[in-house]
Ligand SMILES: Nc1ncnc2c1ncn2[C@@H]1O[C@H](COP(=O)(O)OP(=O)(O)OP(=O)(O)O)[C@@H](O)[C@H]1O
């Protein structure tokens with residue numbers, strides 16, 4: 040009994056459990072679900088019904104196939120068909136036994152709860168006390184109400200759980216189990232608090248430039264009325280203030296847009312290499328003007344699971360910062376690498392700093408086992424001093440004394456970067472040494488193909 | 489064909505499951521205590537603080553239960569290798585979690601007295617470190633329950649950020665106190681809270697070290713393959 044005593048990797052075989060649902064519990068389920076629980080629940084119940092009834096009909100054919108086909112083969116066909124079907128259920132379904140061990144989890148449940156092997160107790164994945172109470176009731180055959188719980192990592196989300204008792208017919212004596220449905224209801228719960236945040240942020244940050252605009256208008260109406268030179272100067276300042284407000288509003292809007300979908304990881308495929316190229320092209324003129332050389336040598340396609348436009352915005356924000364902070368005639372290096380498996384120490388073993396660089400994982404990687412692409416942006420700017428590093432990525436955090444960027448920036452660039460990366464289930468690291476520059480490292484899950 | 493539900497469950501596996509369940513419950517409890525204690529300061533909610541103080545009793549009794557279960561398991565079943573490390577790990581982690589509970593209780597008690605004073609706007613920094621520490625604690629618990637050594641390593645490394653943030657808050661509060669001596673009492677309370685949070689972060693790293701040891705059988709701090717990764 041070395042490690043992993045009863046735990047087993049997930050396979051299509053695990054679907055057997057589903058076909059053991061008895062007709063009575065099926066009817067019970069339909070009844071239970073279709074009562075007052077809203078449209079999503081009904082759809083889920085219908086999908087479950089299809090899965091379960093399908094399980095029954097094909098169970099018969101499997102046993103009717105007879106001796107010509109080996110029973111093993113028949114079983115395999117059967118499970119493949121089942122696996123395809125269960126893949127299509129978008130809601131998360133899991134079954135737990137008397138000992139609260141997860142004996143079945145469909146792909147959606149595996150993803151939502153990050154289940155990697157069957158046989159561990161549900162409490163491995165869900166620590167919420169209220170959930171424990173509900174499943175214990177269900178295991179004792181009691182009907183329970185759906186409850187909603189809140190998780191803060193990796194992204195803030197709300198999950199609604201329904202548990203109903205069910206007893207598979209195949210066991211004698213019967214073994215009562217519980218069937219669990221999980222729904223991500225983050226959208227309904229987060230929207231309100233985010234809207235409030237948004238309004239608070241927007242009004243707070245717009246107050247200062249508006250006050251200063253009003254101040255200039257007053258001066259223009261007053262003693263600067265007949266002074267053409269002062270008028271020109273003030274109008275110039277007013278224009279840049281107004282432009283700053285415009286940028287601020289745009290940034291706030293894109294931040295909010297990303298926040299709203301943050302709990303849904305993108306499912307499409309994007310090319311990180313193309314994104315970097317697009318970002319570089321957008322900044323080329325500005326970089327040339329200041330004789331800053333942007334070195335980007337990677338030529339290969341780098342396919343990640345992601346949203347192309349968001350990735351462009353991500354690189355653009357980082358590059359924009361690097362350019363703003365860099366002195367003329369310096370160099371910015373961008374590179375993309377591939378790794379089979381991300382290890383947290385990886386970024387620090389081969390770094391380009393001579394002294395001990397301060398480091399921080401602004402967003403830690405949540406799926407180190409999978410292949411990733413790593414994008415690095417290294418500048419030769421002033422670097423961060425230690426005390427600023429913990430606060431990077433916070434909204435509106437600008438570094439005081441850093442006047443040029445304080446004027447132009449809104450302090451939302453890195454917050455947007457952080458949210459994009461969180462949505463992509465990626466990672467963001469920063470390393471910086473005073474006087475040597477800064478390196479931002481973005482780690483994104485590679486697409487399978 | 490092997491069906492998981494048909495597995496004969498040995499009493500032994502059952503005991504290990506029971507340990508996981510209790511650790512999960514204790515973990516969930518002290519997680520709530522940590523975030524609620526910070527929230528009771530941010531929202532000036534003394535009732536919430538009172539609830540946190542009460543939760544500590546449950547945390548203590550859960551820890552005792554885990555200790556008893558683990559000791560009984562060792563005495564009756566003589567676990568070997570990984571299972572032995574698992575059992576010892578459970579005792580160690582339960583101990584750390586119980587301390588986290590105590591520290592959160594300490595914060596809640598301080599919250600009650602802070603909330604009686606006039607409002608000063610210092611809760612922000614505490615909220616920040618609180619959020620980070622809560623993430624660390626949740627990460628450590630995820631690593632513990634899933635026996636995920638990589639995750640453990642990741643959380644362990646990130647403890648540096650907590651220390652850095654604590655130092656930043658320390659400096660900030662010091663500036664306040666020097667600037668206006670009337671804020672000294674309040675600032676001292678906030679310092680105490682920040683220190684407790686930083687120590688909760690330390691217990692999260694202890695848990696990570698235990699997880700690493702359970703999985704690999706080596707001490708994280710001594711693992712040669714990790715040298716130089718600071
Ligand atoms: N590569 C870098 N090197 C040194 N300091 C940086 C670097 N990138 C960002 N910073 C500092 O971090 C702060 C926050 O950056 P962020 O991108 O969030 O805001 P911003 O650039 O000021 O505004 P925005 O990007 O919204 O226009 C900035 O004040 C800037 O001084």
Ligand SMILES: [Mg+2]
Nearest residue numbers: 360448452453
């Ligand atoms: Mg920026």
